[in-house]
Amino acid sequence: MNLNEILENRKQTIEARLGELREDVEAGKVDSATVDSVQEEIDKLAAELSAVKEEIDKLKEKAEGEEDAPAEGEKEVPAEEKRSHTLEQEKRDALTRSIMSSLASESRTKAKEGQQRKAFANYLVGRIGDSEARSMGVDTSNGKVLVPETLSKEIITYAQEENLLRRYGTRVVTKGQEGYPVLTKKATANRLSTERTLDNPITPTDLDFSEVFLKPSETDALVLITKKLLHMTDMPIEQAIIEELKKAYVAKEADYFFNSTDNPGSLYQKSVAFTTTETDIYNKLVRLKNTVPTAKLKNARWIMNRAALNIIETLKDANGQPLLRESFIEGAFGQKILGYPVDVSDYVDGSTPDVPRLYFGDFSSFHIQDVIGSMEVSKLLERYSDTNQVGFKIWHLNDGQLIYSPFEPSVFKLELGTDAPSA
Template structure:
């Protein structure tokens, strides 16, 4: 029964959104407004009854539900409190009737639906402001924040960019992310305590020896991550395509490529994976034996959450390992998934960001990547529109800017990620 009610609730809300879009777009004939008023009244009454039934079934009050009125258990209709169903609204002018119906629809929709609708409008306004289709004042009225020619990316779009970054940048996917404005530090143990065992009871002449523990602290230091895309004024003026959406997509891609390279390979980042992962340099041996040795080098406490991340050259080297009969050694390791492999029981991810500018070098990492710490400074992601700088070439520039940092953090007693390069397939 609950599933039926939920399906009907979704259908009613979808129909209300259609009616609202028609009314806001002035696509409805004046003669049809009265008919829509009656339909909205009926839908509102049914929607309130469904919400009341769902509340009773779950025995709890949801934020998006309206409390039922009266003792008969029927929900509040649109005629109460002088809303769209009242005689006053019905007797008003045609624009007033439209507004009354729209208000009635918005009050009837769930809070979640209203939030999604608002986010969609905000995202659209942000995109249109970027390409100059609306003014700053219009964008601000729709919830877009602007200052000194810069546009603060709406939170919903910022989350979308970060989500896209997680899909493309594996260190965002498996690392640990924090959002804060201040400096973010992580303590690491640099001196261990030591315990003793005694067979006789301790006395004043035989006290417990004091041992010290000592910590160091690694601070993340957010720096600027930015990306720039150029669009011709002719394209903005003449194209029927949604150029503003293309601009946003290109900004996302450019930003993520910059960020991922900084996390994986940057020599300016002391905590990048290439710089900070512990080099694993075993003696000359077969590739499979190297993988076993590498796996068993990771501290036992970190093995449970460990995984492999490698480039395509390393994947090729691993996939071509043969047993003594000439059969692929990893053929039994195939599982459903992105690249479909587990090596020695641990999942495998492949990304070109591991290349570090040398795609021909088979490079792989193994360990617990949750120790890669990422700090995103709250509300620092913004976009600037550059008009004058590229005016002599009739182009418009769009620059995305963000403050963040990402570093691999571990102590000397418990390294978390190791790096192995298979330079010739057999030797280290």
């Protein structure tokens, strides 16, 4: 199949799709909820059709010119060169087909994802019903709607931006129970100066492991909207609802990962409390840094709250000069202290925002499991009908725990005293 045939086939496909859209419009199948996405698809198809027709015309003109050209003076092309030319042309044709296919599928996929996301939002606020939502690829059941994959990824991406443990931790997506072996007893080697005999065999060493299982539990969030606002506002209220659900969900999840006492693997519960007799804050930081196992230092970083950052940035030497100068601290957000990156998060506060708290270590040992296809949203109509409100609840199954061997702790925790003396 040559390039001209490919373009002709694509032209017919576009014209057929435009015909389908025209039939849908004339039959009244396109309503206010879908008119924007349909118009967008029509515009893209029309632009592509125009480009395809232009390329077809160019190929025709080129072919006519080659036919009219005189054949005199043509040189005999060797058979080997002909075969090489044919092979190269086949490769170019294959590449052309791949490009055309990719462009077409990408355009269709993006249009479908946009239509599905809009249908999901409109279903939430009651602008379309169950059957119409399902026809657009939204999975609904008994007032619950499964969050489309594209929106689910958007929520998780937002969570990674806000929840540092999602950004630096290790995530798995699976339905099964996820377990991680933890070494609890090390092997011991032997060395001897004489050759072994039957009376002097190798002393065996047992290796012991325990296994930590992630146990996904429910994370949910609920927002309420008045019926009056839903019916009277000209704002895209459905988008505001999605944004608020995202924020509420991420806040609850992050707090569970960082601080929850119900989570034995939360960062606060599982990180190793750093203790020292040192009273100087700067020296405490140095000793903490040097306590982390060497194998974990490669990916180590600081995560602290604002109270801890304020103390560190205001440390003074005996002459009243900032103790941590450019060689030690470079800015605050996303920069370095003692040579290691720094992140600041309000989730480190927990229930005690005034306590200067920081963590240091390799946070890739924080493991997160998201259960496949478990993120859903429910619309609650009856529960809040007495107050003329509608509830929207987001629900997800996941777990996040800090997991490490006692022989190689990965994250340490330090709470700074505000009355410690200066250097």
